[in-house]
Amino acid sequence: MSYQPPPPAPYGGVPVPMTNPKAMWSMVLGIISLACCCGLWAGVPAIIVSRMADSEIARTGQGGAGMAKAGLILGIIATALSVIGFILWVTGVADFSYQFELGR
Numbered sequence: 001m002s003y004q005p006p007p008p009a010p011y012g013g014v015p016v017p018m019t020n021p022k023a024m025w026s027m028v029l030g031i032i033s034l035a036c037c038c039g040l041w042a043g044v045p046a047i048i049v050s051r052m053a054d055s056e057i058a059r060t061g062q063g064g065a066g067m068a069k070a071g072l073i074l075g076i077i078a079t080a081l082s083v084i085g086f087i088l089w090v091t092g093v094a095d096f097s098y099q100f101e102l103g104r
Contacts, residue, residue, distance in 0.1 A: 023064030026050035026071025039082030046075030
């Protein structure tokens, strides 16, 4: 009885689709917009870039649809919170002065 080596592995394998860079950037901008409280400056670009990424993903079949959706949702939330905060500030309901007195 002689030893037979195992058959060679099939070459190639399943190709992994490339992640769309705009999808990644939309998610990063969405996270920054919420984490740094800069909803209008990072949230609106997150929404725009995620829509661009969605169209590219649909056209090319690249990966990253979940990242684009996450960027869209985070951008919408951050923008909505910024608009609500601005409305509260303009109407005088919220005061963002943050003046502290350390000693009396």
